[in-house]
Amino acid sequence: MTRTFSRIWSGMEESVLRRRMEDKGKNTYVIIEGFSAFPEPRTLTGCDSLAAxxxxxxxxxxIxxxxxxxxxxxxLAQHLHYFSAVVVGPxxxxxxxxxxVGIVKDLWNIADEHLLPVFGVCLGLQSLAVEFGARLKRLNVVKHGQVSQIIHAEGDLFKGVGDVAAVRYHSLHVDLDNCEALEPLAWADDGxxxxxxxxxxxHKVRPFWAVQYHPESVCTxxxxxxxxxxxxxxxxxWTLVHDRMVRPWNSSMDTIFGPSWATLPLVNTPSPPPPPVTVSTRVLDLAGIAIADVCEMLGVTNENSGFVLLDSAAQPGRFSIVGCLTSDSPKITYTVGDVRVRLSTGQKDSxxxxxxxxIWTWLADFMRPRRACGGVPDLPFWGGLVGFLSYELGVQSLSASLCARGKIGGQHPxxxxxxxERSIVVDGSSNKVYAQSLLPDDGVWLDRMSQSLKQCTRQQTEEVRTSPAKRRRKSAVTTPPVxxxxxxxxxIARINQCKEHLFAGDSYELCLTAPTRISVPKTVASRDTARSSSWELYKVLRARNPAPHAAYLRLHPSTLLSSSPERFLSYSRPPYSICQLRPIKGTVRKAPGVTRAVAEQAxxxxxxxxxENLMIVDLIxxxxxxxxxxxxxxxxFCKVEEYKTVWQLVSVIEGKLPDDAGRDIEMELGWEILRRSLPPGIMTGAPKKRSVEILHTLEDYDRGIYSGVFGYWCVGGGSDWSVTIRSCFKHDDPMRPEEEAEAQDDSTHETPPSEEWVLGAGGAITALSDPEAEWEEMVVKVESVIRAFGEVEFS
Structure with missing residues (x-):
């Protein structure tokens, strides 16, 4: 891990240590204590998996x-007597x-009075070898995320081990031929x-051992x-033979080395906590109701109003969520670097x-008094925060060294x-529709909304019965977009720069991206019939590229249309919450002859x-x-799943707290995991911090909304966030009435007004990447969204 090394210490055999303490006149009861490794930023390295x-x-x-x-x-040397061993991370x-390597290089030459056992991993082995005269070389063929059979001498580190299949993440290696101080213990034969x-x-004399492969990887x-x-x-x-004493841990050492791994997040809950809000629900059996009709009934066609839809437009998605916003719905915006957060309610900004x-703590404080109970248990969402978080918000939490640069597509929060506070949830696997409210005594709205939903279904049924078969939906625009x-x-040049970083050992994988701009003639609402150009565009995108994690989010000044295939993180409602991440790396588009067997082979x-998939799994x-x-x-791990239009290579990782963690911690843990996991590893590469820093030098603009996440944090404690890919977004403040009236008078314009949409795309660059193929893959991803704009002209 970059700039990281892990210190481990475990106590000596209890009986021996107790006897030594008694010899010194101390009546001390010793519990085995252990390892140490370095705190924030954890996303820098694999130390947490190594600690586990x-x-x-x-x-x-x-730890x-x-x-x-x-x-x-x-x-460090002065405090090593509190440790039984040190681990130098990858x-x-x-x-x-x-x-x-930082202070690692000094560890190998530490004075005898401070000497203790050390275990190195990957960079740890290389540092040990170079310090004692080994030659450092580049591999001819880089090994990142690849499994090798390990040939080993059966004693020492490998006593009784048997066969070893190990994951390798390295482009550098050491030659020990002229290194008399070290003895090799294992090899990989790369032919x-x-x-x-x-x-x-x-080391032949000192208590130093190390491995080049990653013992903590899921596939080792x-x-x-x-x-x-x-x-x-x-x-x-070694400790017993050399009569080394390990001092009992002193609590004052926590101020130097931090708390023991892994420390659960602290929740500052007011005492006593406020009583939870009760969710009111109406359950309706409405066969075949269309989510688009529900949205249009709720006023989505008014471009000047806010609107949120989280849309399960394809399998395996199930629930679609529509927010029933009012002018008083609290809206929260924040820009990285600001010292203030804006809270808007109606016409008032505070x-x-x-x-x-x-901002993470502020939002947790905002949600705490709004916790709720009493909703339908099977529904993932009862109400809560809905919207998006940018890529740069995640980068901020990494404390990466980045220079300021321009944004693309406007100043999006x-x-x-x-x-x-009010929502409609449609269950795509049943005939049930749920109207929900967090507001007290809101029965009148619930009854009225239930009747409107029934009427919407009746109208839809009548239209299907009396109308001719619908043609395939056309593009939302008539004049070709540019x-x-x-x-x-x-x-392509930057792909080659990425590969040079990979060969130099700076990263294992780099997700290089670039923005595409689309200039579209703007459809203006008439005075009699409001018509939203962005909503029409979303309906086309939804029809042509249905996705399990689609979204239409109109939160001025930003509008986001997404046909994302990938859930990033879901967190089930407490108690006994489970956090799940489902990284996708590897896609084959469906076509004649592309069977499951063909897709699995590819x-x-x-x-x-x-x-590629393994690297992200280990990072997650x-x-x-x-x-x-x-x-x-x-x-x-790496299972091929079938989706509406593609086959995809999907892994699933789950984690949970100990059962006695406490409900207050569980209620906010999903938020903490999200904070610690952003930006999504599939959009950065691995290791995350170093990859982010490299990508910042290779990309011209901040990514903004693209590569971030969108989704919700429910008042019941659950959450669900998807990766913002296969998406486009625009910056467009709602027009004032006088601007709208002027825009409607076409005679004042020689050419119709236009709006600019931005979409990002890219790919994971590895040592095996072909630059031409990576360019083509990026263009294919762009085209999956561009198709919604109809026939286009390329500038």
Whole structure:
């Protein structure tokens, strides 16, 4: 991990340590204590997954995590007597770059009085080897997210281990031929690609062991828990032989090294907490009701009003959610870097200073008194915050080193959310429609809305009975839109720059993106019949590219149309909440002859596609471990799933808190996991922080809404957020009445007014990527949205 090394310490055998304490006249009862690793920003590395591996391998150990630039070497040395062992975490980076290794290089040369066992992983092995004279080389063929069979000497770290299949994330390796201080313990045979590559080594005198592969990866088998347990066996033996004393942990050390891993998030709940709001619900059996008709009944065609629709337009999506907004619905906007958050209600705007707090904490405080109970248990949404969060909001939480630059498509807020108090939920798998309200004594509205929904269904049934068969929906515009694609040569050149970073060991995968602009003639509402050009466009997008996580979000000044295929994160309602992430890496479009068998061969049978998916799975596991602790499992790995228009390679990762975590923590945990997981790893690459910093130098504009997430945080504690891809957005403040009247007079315009839509697209660049193929893939993704605009002209 970049700029990170993990310190582990576990206590010695209890009986031995107790005896030594008694010899010194101390009557101390010792519990095995353990590892240390460095805290924020956790999204930088795989330390959390590594910490979980050690906790699993050495039950009862304590773990602390620090960055490798967080403490001076001299200060660390003075405190090592509180630790039983040190773990040096993985990369990315180079062992010859002081910024990448920090104080790690000093650890190998520590004075004998401070000496203790050390276990290195990936960059940890390279740093150990280089420090003792090994040669650092580049692999001819980079190994990122690939599984290799490990050949090992059966003793030492690999005593009783047997077969090992291990995941590798490295472009650099070490040659130990002229390194007399180290002894190789394991190798991978890459044949003609790279020959024999060192996979594990130990120092011949000092208590240092290291592996090149990643023992914490989900696809490492045989070389994870078993090797860590062997390391701990060897470390204890060395400690006893050298009569090394480990001091009992002193609470004052928490101020230096932070709390034990993994510390649950703190929730500052007022005492006593306010009573929850009660959800009022009407349940209707309405066969075949169309979500578009419901939206139009609720006034979606009025372009000047706000509107939110989270739309399950295709399988496996199920519930579609419509917010019944009023002019008084609270709306929250915030821009990264601001010291205030804006809260708008009706015509009134108020601004609240964040002070020493963050927008994340402010929103948690906003939601706490609005918690609710009594809704239909099977419904995922009872009411709450709905909207989008930008890519840059996630980048802010990484503390990445980025320079200021321009935005594309207007000054969109980085947080744009509305609090939905009344809603309609349509269950796509049944005939049920639910009208809900969080407002007290709102029975009149619920009854009126129930009647309107029934009338909407009757009208729809009558139209189907009396109207001729509908033709395929046409584009929402008549004059051809003008499309400006990214510059092809520049994009391909930047793909090659990405690959150079990958070969240098700076990253394992980089998701390079670029914006496309679409200039569209604007449809203006008439005085008698309001008609929204963005809504008409969304209906075409929905018909031509149906998706399980679609959305129409009109939260001025931003309008977002999405046909996203990918859920990012869902968090079930407490108690016993489960957090689930479903990364998609690998897509094959349906076509004649593309059967499941063909799709599986192209996706799960592809080294490149599986490696891309695996890298994101390991990154997500790390993010989730950092919040919930040990209980993270991969429920599904690289399974081909069938969707309306595509086959996709999908993995499923789940995590949950211990059962005794407490309801207050569970109610806000989904929000904390979201904060710690943004921006989505599938849109950055891995490791996340270093990848974000590299991409910032290769992309000309902030991504804004694209690559962020949209969705909801329910008042019942659950949440569901999707990745903002296959989407387009525009910046367009609602017109004042005088502007609208002028726009309606076509005689005042030689050419009709136009509006600019922006859509982003890109792809995961790996060492195996072909630049030309990556360009074509990016264009295909753009075209999936452009089709909604009809026939277009390319500038």
């Amino acid at each position: 591996l050690f906790r699993r391998s050495i039950p009862g150990c304590d 602390h995590i620090i960055r490798n630039d967080e403490i001076a070497s001299e200060s 990369g990315p980076g180079s062992p010859t770059n002081p910024v990448d 003609k690609e790279n020959g024999r590559v060192v996979m594990a080594a130990k 088998h045989g070389g994870g828990v078993e090797v860590v347990q062997n390391f701990w066996r060897l470390a204890k033996k 601004y609240e200073n964040l002070g020493s707090s963050t 980085d947080v744009n959310l509305v609090f939905v 499309v400006a694609l990214p510059d092809r040569e520049k994009y 996706l799960s049978g592809s080294t490149k596609e599986v490696a 596991r790390h993010d989730l471990h950092g919040v919930v602790g040990e209980d993270v499992v991969v429920k599904q």
